[in-house]
Amino acid sequence: MMTRASILLLACLTPVMADDWKAPKPADKVAADHFKVPEGLEVTVWASTPDLFNPTNMDIDAAGRIWVAEGVNYRGHNGRRPEGDRIVVIQDKNGDGKADESHTFVQEKGLVAPLGVGVFDNVVIVSQPPDLIKYTDVNRDLKFDPAVDKREVLLTGFNARNHDHSLHSVTGGPDGKWYFNNGNCGAEFTDKSGKTFRMGGDYYKDGGGEWFINSREMAGKKSDDGYMWTAGFSARMNPDGSNAEIIGHGYRNSFEHCTTSLGDLFQNDNDDPPACRTSYVLEYGSAGYFTREGRFYKTVQRPNQKWERVHWRQDDPGTFDAGDVYGGGSPTGIVFYENGALGAKHAGTLLSCEAARNVVFGYQPQPEGATYKLDRTDWMTSNTTGEFDGADFTGGAKKQESRSAGNPLLFRPSDVAVGADGALYVTDWFDPRVGGHGDMDESCSGTVYRIAPKGFKPVNPKVDLATIEGAVTALKSPAINVRWTGFEALKAKGDEAVDAVLAVTKDKDTWISARGIWLLANLGPKGEEACKGFLTSTDTRQRLVAYRALKRAGKDILPFAEKLAADPVPAIRRDVALSLRGLPAEKTAPILVTVAKGWDGKDKNYLESIGLAAENQENDVWKVMKAALAPGEPKSWTDAFAKLTWRLWPSAAISDLKSRALDTSVSADARSFACESLSFIDDKGAAEALFEVAAGPDSSAKDAAVGWLFMRGTGAWAKFGLQDELKKRNIYDPDKIQLQEAIFPGKPDKTNFTTADVMKLKGDASRGKAMAARCVMCHQVDGAGPAYGPELKGWVSRQGAEMAVRAIVDPSAEIAHGFDGSAIQLKDNRWIDGLIRSNGDPVVITSQGGVTQMVPKDRIQAIRGMGRSLMLNADQLGMSAQDVADAVEWMKTYK
Template sequence: MTKRATLTALAACSPLLAADWNPPQAASKVAPMAFEVPEGLEVTVWASTPDLFNPTNMDIDAQGRIWVAEGVNYRRHKGRRPGGDRIVVLQDTDGDGKADSSHTFVQEEGLIAPLGVGVFDNVVVVSQPPDLIVYTDVDRDLKFDPAVDKREVLLTGFNARNHDHSLHSVTGGPDGKWYFNNGNCGAIFTDRSDKTFTLYGAYKGGGGDWFVNSSKELNKASDDGFKWTSGFSARMNPDGTEVEIIGHGYRNSYEHAVNSFGELFQNDNDDPPACRNSYVLEYGSAGYFTREGQSYRTVKRPGQDHGRAHWRQDDPGTFDVGDIYGGGSPTGVVFYENGALGDSFAGTFLSCEAGRNVIFSYQPEVQGAGYKMERGTFMNSNHDGKFVGSDFVGGGKAQAKTDKGEVDPKQFRPSDVAVGADGAIYVTDWFDPRVGGHADHDDSCSGTIYRIAPKGFKAVNPEFDLNTIEGAIAALRSPAPNVRWTGFDALRKQGAQALPAVSKLLGDKDPWIAIRGVWLLPYLGEDGITKCTELLKSGDERIQLVAFRALKRAGKDVYAAAAQLAHAPSAALRRDAALAMRGLPADKAAPVLIEVAKHWDGSDKNYLEAIGLGAENQEPAVWTAMRETLSPGDPLKWNDSFAKLTWRLWPTTAIGSLKARAMAPSLTKDQREFAIESLSFIDDPAAADAMFDLVTQDTQIKPAATRWLFARGTGAWARFGLKKRLKETGIYDPAKIEITEIIMPGKPASTKFSDQDVLKLKGDAERGKSTAMRCAMCHNINDVGPHYGPDLRGWVARQGEASAVRSIIDPSADIAHGFGGTAVNLKNGKWIDGLIIADGDPVVITANGGITQMVPKNRIKSRQKMNRSLMLNADQLGLSAQDVADIVEWLKSY
């Protein structure tokens, strides 16, 4: 089929496309020469519209066919394609490096911007809330026919349809499991083992169609015995049984990647500016939600850095943040292990960043119980570092054409990245002048697939037969994650007869390929189990680690092995030994956790968190056993390490000791306040009683105790009925709260000068530094002013001079995500316009000038979102056009 015949074939497979929906604009794409990639690699166009439209996610099968989930009906354009969105299959049949065939695999009215497609031989898994749908292409003709093929809803109960923060793609793991994740819309679903999981959180916004209200289930444990918050990652058997939640507390991890060593990496979205790429500590919380499912904003500490506050890095119960890179819109990820790019790229984690027109690269290095992640750039179309069209720069749009008449490369919005069976890297481009804001602005719904490969690359997709051991081994060697999953699955079915071939694979010179065989050993008969057990004594800690994980995932008893690994010199091995104690009775878990605790260096966050996760639901008993074995002595003589262990384990059995430390004049102020903080994280009325005693009996640490008592008494401890006591101690008396009316001035009908007036002027940075202090009533500038408005450090560099000028002249033109205001109407007729930072009782709201007030809920009549910015514009601040030019000039280097 020729390139020119593609649209005709597409229309034939999808009559609705020809009859009911035609893009109103000609398709566009960013030219390959606009991209920067590593030396020796080149970018080529593999496919583009009309082969595909608005690609949200993709997968690549063993034959090199690319399967794409489309989002033509995205958000406000729901119904633009009446027959529903599609899963489309693209092929390069003549091997010239470009797709020449495109057709619909399935189209349904119920497919509305699905965010995931995973292909496992002839099984196609589509993520379409509320359902995780499995299509089996029985006759393997690459077209779903309900009369022949099978369609099954594997799991259901995921919020929300037509929402970015919902159910994402399924990926095959090296252990034969399927991995998927869901954003912070949350879920309540039941697996095929009849276990119900409740992933709750306070987030309810962003439009879309919602199916369950998980906020009604706050503090309810799932059937696995643990409490989880949304968003989350999970793994399961391909038949939907034995689901395990393996990470939670996300905002919106669009996708994750599990490598052949069994390590999970992901990116996560932010409330600007704290997007991150990180290693996911198994069972750990990323920190966006508190244990009680409330937003991080409700527990932000005074003066705390936004990044640390956003992911609650100073609180117990969160894993290491990884790399925070600022504002953005992170999307698809993949882990490159082997293929056409060469050995220097082996072990590279690639992460799409649509808001910054870039794909980041990392080569994670083991660092204690976590990974060091140094950011690099793999693919980039943004050459000046000035961003546009994203929430973190106040929105706006990229221009359609550059000054040279070319398509603006800042419309490159990578939605996914994948490794092909040929070893090349493929990238889908959503292509849009805007990203985020729950909208798309490219009416042509253009989409492109780029290939990144060595110059002159000729694609070869190895042929193999999964019904033979030799063929399954070939599949297991594949660079494409879901292709090698099919090899694992086929070899597992072969059982013991596959052991010789798998044993040979263990000696492969490529460590990424060799390690894949270890996961199979527990399924290959008694000799395979014996061989895997022997690898626990290997001198290579990563082989030991995978052998341990392989036995555990296969359901083998690993307690004895964990007890041995607790003594290992490797922090990573000891970490996994601690995590393996999770769910065991305290008398079994404690000895291993104690041994692991003996080796803690006092600073490794993931290591400490692994101990806490291993002790979950058994913390008081485990802590008591630790105290008896580690013999820290009198509470006033604890060393810092034991104090930090106590802080993380939040044991009710430590309340008396912590109270004694808080009241001891012999300890430093920091030690006493840390004891108070530790008390505040214990979820028990006795901890609140102790805190009340500290507030009323001690003056030196009374301010810290009062602050924590108010925060918990109106938050996590509110269910203990503390309002009366808070009132009696004078900490919070709703009747005595005096509320000041603060109304933002209305937006002027016009401004005295325009963007172009300012851009014509030459700014003076020295004058601008002084003039900018007028903005300190809302922005923190050089440590002066409140953290009320967006952070201005690096602001102009992020969004560009023109956008910065526009935002100062008219802040309401495009309000930065996370800074939308609320107008609160009080029952006495007064109003407060501001930013709600804690939505409990009281509602805590910060207004212009950084003035923060507590508003009892019973005084609120109504509230509504504001249609204008909380920031004053240039006229209202008394700024001239020259003043704005000066401020922007200074901000360029701030």
């Protein structure tokens, strides 16, 4: 008997074969000639509404068909299309470089702005929280028919339907695995091997959507693999959903990631205005948005720490290098271009969509120690002025823009992919607003642009996966999921495919040859031996890929690790360390000693790879390292050994670190660093050691110990019950805190002048610098000021003069994301208005003028959003319209 709940669920999942939604008249698209792309390439319109609506993600199959996931029911518009959202298939049947047909593959009421679609031959994977859905098009007619085709939930347990920070697309890796990622809404999912992964953090029911799991309850809990992960993560698994493993975590909202044929993983991640970024993901590493316990990065902010380093906890052990941190934005789709029609000049280009900035960034990642150097270019952009609008970091958008001319500022690239024809394709969401969980274009218009050499004629090589030759053709495809099908088909051939795959490894294109090396490790004894031969290659890439391929194929890696631990290339030594993770310390520690000897004492990712290798066995590894590296007495340690100890956070080092912190023959900086190292050890003994240092006579070590005791005692070490001791030492006594009421002046009913009035005036930069000094009470100017408000340096060059004027004349009109004011109501009915820095116990809040207070939670009646800016407007600052014009004129030069 079916229950009411099961009937409702069935209705939610019932496919709809016709879409009764009537879209409004499409808005104008951004014209192709508005775009700037590299010389020799051109932008053309491949498809546009009504072929597709609100494209969230796309994939391209071997025949060149583009599959698009739509988000008509996105966020506040859930229900706009009652029949549910769709996966559509768009085709160019006559090969003229422009789509001529579009149809629905599947539409379900349960599809609500799905953020991912991956096509693997006749298998289509759709990312729709709480599920990862697998559709098998049995009769290959490109339409899902439940009477013929198959639908199954591959995995489930991903949080937050209709939320940007949830489950994203699935792509095939060079190792034959499937890769997917999820934002910081969190998850609790069980793979087909029976392992449960608990991805938690202090982000729950934030930003709307439907939440299925309390992600805060997952924080600090180990997964069944024995490791503690935080929400915002990348994972890989077998295509059947088994043997999943987390390969990166601690993200905010990594909208998409991409793998290369070398096996490197890159991602972009969006955050509050100062810290969006593109980065190389160190395998198993944390990006740093959450602490180990799942707390927000703000709770461990250090004094005077630069914001981009705060955001990704770059000064803490246990985080990987952040990469290119470029500031405000809304990064979306990402792809790595290896081979195809664009030519050798563009091979090895990482392309990242940045919807808030109307651009697709381009990078040519260059090895730099254990990471990659990422120099950014505007590879494809409609915005040549550098003035942005309608984004979180510009305060959002409050009115509908004029779209009659296809305003270039409305180009919102949501995804980028490489076609089987070797051209590049970009989907455009087209909207005045991006981020902030909002959209304003009621027509839900979307476009697919093609970027290719001028006069390009598309050719999609025919693929027959039943033959070795056809599978090799697929393996060589520029399209990532097409080449995965070639890998899978050749792997199934086993020994029969070895000779053909060996021929692939000799291809002059290094990206294609790498794909063959990966396969060899999966083709039986003959292939495995051939793969091992590449471990001694003089080509760094071949050694690296061969080692990764053997590890990923489940081979015994230890004999090779011993040989490569002293490889001249840091990236290979890094991978040796990472490959030892989870193996017994008695076998891995001696190898890690060799790896440690190759560290230059500075490379963050290199050090982190050693720490990740030692996870859950830090004490055992550190003891072996101490014996082998012979650093001597604690006072004699080298900086490198002290840094190794800092990263390994071993409780076995507590006594040595205390001795080092108390020894006045050691430099003040080294004593302070010993205190910091103690603070990251998850052991009550480390706290007791810091209490002893805090009681000592040395002021530098004492100050450091007190600072870390406060931060940890009210945070990660709260579980050790240190409150009484913190009170006794006068480090933190909530009963003695004197709170100062701080009520922010209300917004005036009207202003004496408007933005338009100011824009008519000519500004004087020399006078403006003096006017800008008034901003120091909230902003940093030339190093002075509390950084209470957004960064002013480069502000006008990023936002444009008119937006800067508007922010001064009427700050509450558009509030920069991350600077929303809060009002704390105390139980004695006093109020503290300001910007909450940490929402732990105590709550840390900064008010106007940079006054920061710690508010014990037991004194708080309520915390409410203020709904207005924390900045005084021009009238309240005593500024005239001319004063504002002058200040903005000076800020144009403040870069």
